[in-house]
Amino acid sequence: MKKLLVMLLIICMAVSMAACSNGNNDTTQSPASANGDDPVAENNTSQENGGATTETNGSNILVAYFSRTGEQYGVGVIEKGNTAIVADMIAEETGADTFEILPADDYYPTTYKELTEVAQQEKNENARPAIKDEIINFSDYDTVFIGYPNWWGDMPMIVYTFLESYDFDGKTVIPFCTHAGSGLSGTEGTMKSKLSGATVETGLAVTGATAQNDQSSARTAVESWLSKLGY
Secondary structure, eight states: OHHHHHHHHHHHHHHHHHHHHHHHHHTTSOHHHHTTOOHHHHHHHHHHHTSOOTTOOOOSEEEEEOOOOEEETTTEEESSOHHHHHHHHHHHHHTOEEEEOOBSSOOOOSSHHHHHHHHHHHHHHTOOOOBSOOOTTGGGOSEEEEEEEOBTTBOOHHHHHHHHHSOOTTOEEEEEEEESSOTTTTHHHHHHHHOTTSEEOOOEEEEHHHHHHOHHHHHHHHHHHHHHHTO
16 A cells, blocks of 8 residues: 555656646747747848838939830830839949939829820920929939930920929039930930039930840940949
């Protein structure tokens, strides 16, 4: 009888020690970690997502551009605008900040024929479409590249809005455009007359087809142009 009691006591002690051991292991793991979530990792991810945008590099050079997607002449339906492609190349080569000129009310059609009709109407009316965003620190920039598609032998009217929205006195302004055969169409001279207090340098014209379908040639043209300008 005594042997039986001793054996039962030994078994009870063993079970009790095992339970205590399991309880100690549980306390080393937080509920969040047990579910596969790491609060520290989540905080780091939030900081990365909320960091500086890729458009800002702290440069004193700005690339401002207006560009359209959708159906475009000679290249079909595109997801990245012709001018945007060239703008990114310039920014990469110069380390410039970038600013996309976006309409406050984007009523522009995504089909080519209808877009040209709206562009012509805006030109005939000498319209000034409102721009969605504002460059608060524009005075920080010494050099401003301004890009646009050639619409009816001219800059889009929203680019005129941009030119009239800021003080360009003392700045170096460098135009560039994409086109379907008309080049800059005298827009360099127009920019000089609009920005009499700025120094307007020689511009660059790249066909939309080259920007979309032969980006190696487009980049070579950008690099050669920038080199002549001293960049």
